[in-house]
Amino acid sequence: QVQLVESGGGLVQAGGSLRLSCAASGRTFSNYAMGWFRQPPGKERVFVAAVSVSGDNTYYANSVKGRFTISRDNAKNTVFLQKNSLTPEDTAVYYCAAGSLSSGISYYIGRNYIYWGQGTQVTVSS
Numbered sequence: 001q002v003q004l005v006e007s008g009g010g011l012v013q014a015g016g017s018l019r020l021s022c023a024a025s026g027r028t029f030s031n032y033a034m035g036w037f038r039q040p041p042g043k044e045r046v047f048v049a050a051v052s053v054s055g056d057n058t059y060y061a062n063s064v065k066g067r068f069t070i071s072r073d074n075a076k077n078t079v080f081l082q083k084n085s086l087t088p089e090d091t092a093v094y095y096c097a098a099g100s101l102s103s104g105i106s107y108y109i110g111r112n113y114i115y116w117g118q119g120t121q122v123t124v125s126s
Contacts, residue, residue, distance in 0.1 A: 001115070002026040002098050004096050007023070009121045011125065016086050016124070017083060018083045020036070020094055020120060021078055033050060033051065035098075035107060036070060038090075038095070038122075040091060047109070048068065055072050061108075067085045069081070081096075088126045089124075090122065098114060099114050
């Protein structure tokens, strides 16, 4: 089991920045690829960003590319999502997820992740 706890959400004005953190405990964090997903109000959960086990490879949804940066610190069992130039369309509950994504397994698909956090609300005001 891996327990994931997100933090760093809140209310921010458009154009502002937030940094989300996801702290992991339980099984070895460095064995898992990590992803961030979000669920806007009344919509389905969608992929935002992911990072490989080593941190060398990152993946982004087109909607956040160039604005969001995912990173991980395996020594601290934490994954981060730096979010800049926020817009009201970024308003959502943000979830982190952990998965054993071997070669050929898509980072973009939620069902490929095994463990999920409870989510943290991000609200961007216009």
